[in-house]
Amino acid sequence: MVAPLIDIQDISFEYEETKALDHISMKVEEGDFLAILGPNGSGKSTLLKIMLGLIKPSKGKIELFGVDSKNFKNREWIGYVSQKSNSFNSGFPATVKEVVAGGLAKKTGLFHRLPKTTHQQVVEALEAVSMEPFIDRSISELSGGQQQRIFIARALIAKPKVLILDEPTVGIDHENVQAFYDMLARLNQDKNITMVLVTHDVDTVTDRITHVACLNQTIHFHGYKEQLHTMSDEKREAWYGHSVRKIHHIGGSHT
Amino acid sequence: MIEAIFSYEFLQNAFAAGLIIGVIAPLLGVFIVVRRLSLIADALSHVTLAGIAGSLYLSQSVASLALLNPLFLGIAASVGGSMLIERLRSLYKHYQELAIPIILSAGIGFGAIFISLAEGFSSDLFGYLFGSVSAVSREDLFIVVGVAVIVLAFVFIFFKELFVLSFDDEYARASGLPAKWIHFMFMIVTALVIAGSMRIVGILLVSSLMTIPVATAMRVTKSFKQTIFLSIVFGEISVITGLVSAFYLDLAPGGTIVVTSIFLLLLVLAYKKIKVSRKKGAIA
Secondary structure: OOOOOEEEEEEEEEEOOEEEEEEEEEEEOOOOEEEEEOOOOOOHHHHHHHHHOOOOOOEEEEEEOOEEHHHOOOHHHEEEEOOHHHHOOOOOOOEHHHHHHHHHHHHHOOOOOOOOOHHHHHHHHHHHOOOHHHOOOEHHHOOHHHHHHHHHHHHHOOOOOEEEEEOOOOOOOHHHHHHHHHHHHHHHHHOOOEEEEEOOOHHHHOOOOOEEEEEEOEEEEEEEHHHHHHOOHHHHHHHHOOOOOOOOOOOOOOO | OHHHHHHOHHHHHHHHHHHHHHHHHHHHHHHHHHOOOHHHHHHHHHHHHHHHHHHHHHHHHOHHHOOOOHHHHHHHHHHHHHHHHHHHHHHOHHHHHHHHHHHHHHHHHHHHHHHHHOOOOHHHHHHHHHOOOOOOOHHHHHHHHHHHHHHHHHHHHOHHHHHHHHHOHHHHHHOOOOHHHHHHHHHHHHHHHHHHHHHHHOHHHHHHHHHHHHHHHHOOOOOHHHHHHHHHHHHHHHHHHHHHHHHHHOOOHHHHHHHHHHHHHHHHHHHHHHHHHHHHHHHO
8 A cells, every 4th residue: 555645643733832733643645635724823834844844743753655754855755835925035136947946956966066957857847837938037026926836846846746835825816826726736637746735715726626624723624625514513613713604615515 | 566466475465365355255245145144244253353352362462372373263253153143043033133233242342352451463453454455474365265265165065055045945944955054054154254354354344345246246137146256246346446446545455345345336226227217218
């Protein structure tokens, strides 16, 4: 049996005294398009950061591709796209080509120069996100949506098996958000890249995803989106509080 | 001037050291500026002052240390300061900029104590504060060459990692690059450049040679490599013009180098303004 790409086993995490994650267990299988949903402060970004090895859990462990994350060496298999706003210095003097080529740094290895095929690989990664004509433009000249596509290309150039995205559409206008999720769905289906996504765009994302995880310190639901309607009212209220309303997007009747 | 360079060893030393510093200070300065660490360079230069002043005091009061080159203790203080800054930045995670005034004032504080303890090295000290054309010894030049070899090797070997780390620190860590280790080496190399550059530019002005040419280049470039190239060009123009004018006008080279670099910055800003207003005019 193939090991899950990400296997979270009984993870807990606290920020000083405040509990952020409480005994989380969850598996992400190959080909999944998982959206992690939850209110502000529910621990979504913390969970992603633990998956990425940016922070260490206080309890529990994570296996990546069947290997304990502490011993996992192939970090280039996991692509990461963060929130645009907290990530980079927007006046940075670099071209799109330089930024995307940076995605090859880990794969190329320390003490090695980037390969001669870098230009071709940058072109292919940019083609996958329909940004090839922008290759020589300065990154700071692009709109928020265009920049996020460039960051997807930077992740894609290392040919990742999983793409982890932390609220990637923050600061992108509504029309471009639709196109952005369409592009992620294409990458998921055509290139078989597993997607793990934290988002607030529930209405927009539901048509594209396969799985949902409802998080609020603990996992209240994790499974196929079509099964979400099996979540009890009590659980739904515990997950999102009293303000949660039913709509008919996910699995026929929820969130 | 050229004749004088061939005739006097001190001028050869000053120009050779100046030309090397004109490359390494802006080269490392590009990374310092884009990582928003410009003020750290200032803090480290003041710590170097403490090391230099301490060394000058020791060479006066301990006979066996009379011939000690103050640059060595300056380098040691600067490297030690860079490690302390990192320690303070991790202690004050939410107030990381606090490390800069703490280290900067500690540097000046210790410097002031050593200067007042050892009265009588004011002429030496003036050279260290604002640079000197005449005071660069052959040993100083060798130290600058040594620092340059380390800096160039570091940037050449770790260029792609430094670029990714500078552009997006969180992404660098998430992609598994040894970000912490590279940052640590970066801070040490920065300390070396500051200590190595201050013989020519002076402690008080060394950070400006790392930042002003970069600020100038960033106004007219769009790629990272172009920014590095133009920063070095602006750095070299400033150093050469500054050293020549310092020699002829008998001024401190730190002052003439920095004023030249400011002049270049103003020229580029004016050029950009004219270009933008012409573009607007053409559209209208």
